[in-house]
Amino acid sequence: MGTLLNYPQLSFIHRYAMRDISRSYKKLWVISTTLFISLLLLSLTFSIKQSMNEEIQANSKELLGGDIQINSGIEPLSTNTLERLAQLGQISEMIELGTMLTKQGDTPVFTQLRVVDSQYPLYGVMKTTPKDAAQKLFLSEAKPIVLINENIQNQLQLNVGDDVTIMGQNFAVGGVISSVPDIAQSAVFGEFAIINKAQFDKFNLKTGGSFLHNHYRLKISPDKTTEGIINEIESLFTGDKTVETRLPKDSVQSLRSAIDNFSNFLNLVAVSAMIIAGIGISNTLLSFVNQRNISIAVKKSLGFSSKVIQLIYFYEIILILILTSILAYFIGVLSPILANSLIPQAYGIELQPTFSILSYLNIAFIGLLVVLIFSIPSLYSINSIKAVALFRNTFQPVSLHFSTKNIFYLVILIAVLVCYFVLQTQQQFFTLVYFFAFFATIFIFYGVSRLLIFFLKRSFSFSNNSYKIAYRNIVAKKSLAPIMTISLGIGLTLLLTISFVANNLKTEISQSIPSIAPDVFFVSINKDEKNDLENLIRKLDPEVELEFMPMAGASFISINGIPIETIVSPDNRSSWIVQGDRRISWLEKPSEDNPIVKGEWWEPGITDQMFISMDSRAAFDLGMEIGDKITLNILGRDVTGVVKNFRKVDYRDISINFAIIINQAFANKLPFEYVGTLKSNFSTDEIQSKVVKEFPNISAIKIDRILSKVSEVLNKIFIAVTGISLVVIVIGLIVIVSAVLVQTTFRKYNNLIYKILGVNFPTILKAMTLEFVIIYLTLVFFAITVAVVGSYFVVENTLGLDWTFDSTLTLWIVLATAVVAFILIVIANKNIFSPKVYPLIRNE
Amino acid sequence: MVFEEMSAAIEFSNVSLEYGLGNELIKVLKCISFSVNSDETVSIVGPSGSGKTSIIMLAAGLEKSTDGSIKIYDQEITNLKENDLSQIRRQNIGIVFQSFYLIPNLTAIENVLLSLEANQKYDLDNEAKELLGEFGLSHRINHLPSELSGGEQQRVAIARALINKPKIILADEPTGNLDGENSKIMMKLLLDYTKKSKTSLVLVTHDTSLAQRCDRIIELNDGNIA
Numbered sequence A: 001m002g003t004l005l006n007y008p009q010l011s012f013i014h015r016y017a018m019r020d021i022s023r024s025y026k027k028l029w030v031i032s033t034t035l036f037i038s039l040l041l042l043s044l045t046f047s048i049k050q051s052m053n054e055e056i057q058a059n060s061k062e063l064l065g066g067d068i069q070i071n072s073g074i075e076p077l078s079t080n081t082l083e084r085l086a087q088l089g090q091i092s093e094m095i096e097l098g099t100m101l102t103k104q105g106d107t108p109v110f111t112q113l114r115v116v117d118s119q120y121p122l123y124g125v126m127k128t129t130p131k132d133a134a135q136k137l138f139l140s141e142a143k144p145i146v147l148i149n150e151n152i153q154n155q156l157q158l159n160v161g162d163d164v165t166i167m168g169q170n171f172a173v174g175g176v177i178s179s180v181p182d183i184a185q186s187a188v189f190g191e192f193a194i195i196n197k198a199q200f201d202k203f204n205l206k207t208g209g210s211f212l213h214n215h216y217r218l219k220i221s222p223d224k225t226t227e228g229i230i231n232e233i234e235s236l237f238t239g240d241k242t243v244e245t246r247l248p249k250d251s252v253q254s255l256r257s258a259i260d261n262f263s264n265f266l267n268l269v270a271v272s273a274m275i276i277a278g279i280g281i282s283n284t285l286l287s288f289v290n291q292r293n294i295s296i297a298v299k300k301s302l303g304f305s306s307k308v309i310q311l312i313y314f315y316e317i318i319l320i321l322i323l324t325s326i327l328a329y330f331i332g333v334l335s336p337i338l339a340n341s342l343i344p345q346a347y348g349i350e351l352q353p354t355f356s357i358l359s360y361l362n363i364a365f366i367g368l369l370v371v372l373i374f375s376i377p378s379l380y381s382i383n384s385i386k387a388v389a390l391f392r393n394t395f396q397p398v399s400l401h402f403s404t405k406n407i408f409y410l411v412i413l414i415a416v417l418v419c420y421f422v423l424q425t426q427q428q429f430f431t432l433v434y435f436f437a438f439f440a441t442i443f444i445f446y447g448v449s450r451l452l453i454f455f456l457k458r459s460f461s462f463s464n465n466s467y468k469i470a471y472r473n474i475v476a477k478k479s480l481a482p483i484m485t486i487s488l489g490i491g492l493t494l495l496l497t498i499s500f501v502a503n504n505l506k507t508e509i510s511q512s513i514p515s516i517a518p519d520v521f522f523v524s525i526n527k528d529e530k531n532d533l534e535n536l537i538r539k540l541d542p543e544v545e546l547e548f549m550p551m552a553g554a555s556f557i558s559i560n561g562i563p564i565e566t567i568v569s570p571d572n573r574s575s576w577i578v579q580g581d582r583r584i585s586w587l588e589k590p591s592e593d594n595p596i597v598k599g600e601w602w603e604p605g606i607t608d609q610m611f612i613s614m615d616s617r618a619a620f621d622l623g624m625e626i627g628d629k630i631t632l633n634i635l636g637r638d639v640t641g642v643v644k645n646f647r648k649v650d651y652r653d654i655s656i657n658f659a660i661i662i663n664q665a666f667a668n669k670l671p672f673e674y675v676g677t678l679k680s681n682f683s684t685d686e687i688q689s690k691v692v693k694e695f696p697n698i699s700a701i702k703i704d705r706i707l708s709k710v711s712e713v714l715n716k717i718f719i720a721v722t723g724i725s726l727v728v729i730v731i732g733l734i735v736i737v738s739a740v741l742v743q744t745t746f747r748k749y750n751n752l753i754y755k756i757l758g759v760n761f762p763t764i765l766k767a768m769t770l771e772f773v774i775i776y777l778t779l780v781f782f783a784i785t786v787a788v789v790g791s792y793f794v795v796e797n798t799l800g801l802d803w804t805f806d807s808t809l810t811l812w813i814v815l816a817t818a819v820v821a822f823i824l825i826v827i828a829n830k831n832i833f834s835p836k837v838y839p840l841i842r843n844e
Numbered sequence B: 001m002v003f004e005e006m007s008a009a010i011e012f013s014n015v016s017l018e019y020g021l022g023n024e025l026i027k028v029l030k031c032i033s034f035s036v037n038s039d040e041t042v043s044i045v046g047p048s049g050s051g052k053t054s055i056i057m058l059a060a061g062l063e064k065s066t067d068g069s070i071k072i073y074d075q076e077i078t079n080l081k082e083n084d085l086s087q088i089r090r091q092n093i094g095i096v097f098q099s100f101y102l103i104p105n106l107t108a109i110e111n112v113l114l115s116l117e118a119n120q121k122y123d124l125d126n127e128a129k130e131l132l133g134e135f136g137l138s139h140r141i142n143h144l145p146s147e148l149s150g151g152e153q154q155r156v157a158i159a160r161a162l163i164n165k166p167k168i169i170l171a172d173e174p175t176g177n178l179d180g181e182n183s184k185i186m187m188k189l190l191l192d193y194t195k196k197s198k199t200s201l202v203l204v205t206h207d208t209s210l211a212q213r214c215d216r217i218i219e220l221n222d223g224n225i226a
C-alpha cells in the first residue's frame, strides 16, 4: 500500500476535496441523488419495521389480552378446571362466534360477535364513543346492550339507542367501538360487535351462531411467578388436543411475520435501488474521472501518486455518503409519525420514532459497502491516466478497471454486503437467490455487450458514413457499449419485472370477482333445517342455483405418526391448514371443479376406513405423499386415514372448497351441519333477510362484501408496489442519465472533431441513433427474458398466483424506455448541435 | 578533487526507446548518451519526430526506456516503480508544457500551490504570491485559467514548475504557443531563475535564437545525437 498518510496530507486531501465539491457540485448531483433516494428507501423500511416490532413487542400482552390464553374450541372448559385457574389469577372468559346482526327493515350483516365478561379487557382499554359505553355494557339493564364497530354503524346507519336483533334477541346499541386492545385476535377489517356474557347466558344464545370458540385469558396474580404458572397450566392441558394455550409471544408471531415478509420485500427493493444507484455512482465517477483527465495527468506530472488522487475523489464520495445518509436516516426515523396517520385507528397502534446510532450505522455501512464496490473500478481507472498525454496532447478516455487485485477486493466486498444483508432478513434463502439473480443479470448484460461487439466485428460493414461512425463507437477498444448495455439492461429488466408482477397482481384483483362465484354463503345450517331452508329459498326464486355440502370440525394431529407441529413451521405457506380447527367435508364422487392431479379417487361404499383427498398445493407445502397416514381429531376422537389423491383447488371461485375431503361412506356416521351457497338473479338482500328472519341461527355471508374487502387490500398492495417501482424507475432513469453522461465526456471531443472535419449534423445524429438502436435491440430480448423468468418466480412461488404474460404492456414499456433513454442521450449530447471550440482552447 | 565528486543532474547512457506498432518496430531513440550538469542549461533541437519530447519524458520518468541507463543525481530510475518515480519527480523535477495545462477549476495561486502540496508542503501561500508577483501576475492571483491570456497561463505554469525549487527543469517547447514578445519574457524568467538558483534546465525548442541562449545545444537527428 506504500507509505502511510500523515495528518497534514489528510488535511490537504480534505481541503482539496471540499474545494472540489464546492466548485463542481453540479457534476456530483447524480451521485448525491441516487445515493440519497436509495438510502432513504433503506432507512424508511428499516425504521418502520423496527418501530412496528417495538410497538408490537411492547403491547404483546395487550394483544393477547392476558399472560396466557387458553382456547378450548366449541366446548367450554369444565367448571372444575375454571375453578383451578381462578386460583392462579384473574380470569376472563370470552366466546367468539359469527352471526347475523339485523336492523329492522334493513339487510342483515354477518358479524363477528365477541361475548365478554366484566373482567374484559385484562390488559389495555377498550375505546368507545360515548366514552362510558364500555361500562354500560355490564349494567344489568332490562334491555341487553351491544357495542358495534364503525363498519356496522356505517352499513346500517345505526345510532346509540337503536334496536338490533342478534339470533332472535333484541339488543340496544350502546356505543361504537373505536379500538380494542387484543385486536390481533380478530378480523381487523370485518364487522364486529361486543355483548355481555351474562346476557348471552341469560337468553341462552349458545345454540345459535357459527364458528363458535371459547377463549380464556388469565392475568397471573402478582404474588406468583409467571413462568411457574404458565408451566403449570401447560401441563394441565397436555394430552388434551382440544385445548390450545397461547402466550404473548405467540400472539404477535403472525403479525410480526407478516411485517417481516413485507419489510423483506421492501428491503430487497431498497437494496436493488442501492445497487442500481451503485451503477450510477460507478458511471458518474467514471465520467468525472474522464472530465478531469487533464487535471489528473497534471497532478501526476507534479508527482502526486495515483493513490492520493484516488483518495481525494473517494473522500468526496464519502462526504456525500455521510451527508445523504444522515439526511436519509433522519427522514426515515421520522417516518413512523407519518405512518401513524396512515394506519387505521382500529389497530390501536401508535408508532414511536426511535433514534439510534446503531441503526444509522447500519444504513451507513450498507451505503459504504455499495459505494466501495462501485467506486473501486471507476477510481482505479485513474491508474491508467498517464502524464505522458500532456506531451502528446492526446487524452484517451479511460474505462472501468478490473485487475486481479480489484476483482479480489470486489468479491470480498460483495460477499460482505450479501452476508450482511441476508443475515438481517427472515427469508434468507430467497434473499440470497435474489442477490444471485441480480448479479447474474449484471453479468448477463456484460456478456451481451461482448457478444454484440463480437458479432459486429464479424459481420460485413456497410459503406454508410453513419453506420461506420456507429460501428466504430461500439467496437472501439474502450467502447462504452458494455456500460450502456449494463445500465440500460438492468434498468429495463427491473422495470419490466416489477411491471409484470404488478400487472399480475392487478389482473388477480380484477379476476377476483368471477362470474361463477355464488352470491351468498350460508353457514351453520342444522341437519334438520336444510330441507326447510331449501324450500323457502326455492319458493322465493325457483331458478336459484343452490348447493349444500356437509361439514364437520376437525383438527390435524399427525402425518405418519409424527406430530404435525414438529413437521410444519408456522411460516409455512400452508400452515393454516394444520393449525387449530379446520372444517372438512365429504364426497362419494370427485367434484368437477377440483380436478385430481395425483393419485386416484376411492372405491365407494367402504365404511370402516377413512380416505383423504387433499388440496394439492397444501399437500406439496406440507410434504405429503399419496399413501401417507394422516390422523385427524374429529369431534374429540383421533381418526387415522390414508391419503388417496390430491385435488387442484381454486379458492378464488368461492364455491364451497375444502382443503380436506374424506369419503362419504365413512363420514356418514359423523354428526354434522351444512354449508350452502346460493346464486340468484333475484334480490339476494331479500332472500338473506327472509332466511335470517326465519332461521335466526343461520349465518348468511354476502360474498361481494368479502370480495370488495379482498380487493381493497389487494388494491392497497398494488398502490404500494406501484409506488415502490416508481422509485426504482426514477433511480433507473438517473442511472441511464449517468451512463449517457459517461458517453458525453467521451464523445464531446469526437463530435467536435467530426464537426470540424465537416461531417454534417444529420450524419452524426443518424450515427447516434443507429448506435443506440443496435445496443437497445440487442439488450431488449435479454431484458424481457430475465424479467419473464424473475416475475414468473415471484408470481408463482412467492405470491402464489398464476403467471400471465401481457405483450402489449411489454411493448409499451420497451418503447417508452427507449424513447426516454434516447431523448436523454440526445439532450446530454446537445453540444453536437452547436459545438463550441472556445472552451477547448481556453483550457476549460 | 571536488569536480569529480560533483555529479551530473541527468545522465543518459546508451538509452534506446522503441515502440512496437503492430508488426513494425519504431526506433525513436537509438542508443544515445549525454549528461547535463547541475547548473547547466541545455537546449535540445532537431527536426520534428527526431525524439526531443521523448527525451524529456524519459528524463521525467514518465516513459520507460527500452534499453540503457538513466540517472537523476546518480540514482538509476529505469527500474523504479511508479510510486518511487513520482517521488523523484516531485522532489527534483519541474515540468513546463507547450500547452500550459493548468487545472481548470483551480485559481492561478491554487495551481501553483498544488506543486508544493504534492511535496506535502502546505500553507506557503505567501511564497506563491511572491513568485507570481515576480512574474508580474499579482493582479491575477485569484483568477481561473479561463480568465487568463495564453502568456499569463504560461507564466503561471512556469511558476508552478519553479515554486518547489526543483533541481531540474524540463521544458518542452514552452514558447510554442506564444508570440515573440511573450516568448522573450518567458525565456528571461526561466533563465534568470536557473542562473540565480543554479538549477539545470533542459529546453526543447524550434527557435534557434532561444536555443543559443543556453550553455549548450544538443542536436538530435532521427533518434541520434548529431
Ligand SMILES: Nc1ncnc2c1ncn2[C@@H]1O[C@H](COP(=O)(O)OP(=O)(O)OP(=O)(O)O)[C@@H](O)[C@H]1O
Binding pocket: B019, B020, B021, B026, B028, B046, B047, B048, B049, B050, B051, B052, B053, B054, B055
Ligand atoms: N506511443 C508511440 N507509439 C509509436 N510511436 C511513437 C509513440 N510516441 C512517439 N512516437 C514516435 O516517436 C518519434 C519521436 O517523437 P517525439 O515526440 O519525441 O518527437 P519530437 O522530436 O518531439 O517531435 P516534434 O518536434 O514534432 O514535437 C515520432 O516519430 C513519433 O511518431
Ligand SMILES: [Mg+2]
Binding pocket: B052, B053, B054, B172
Ligand atoms: Mg515534441
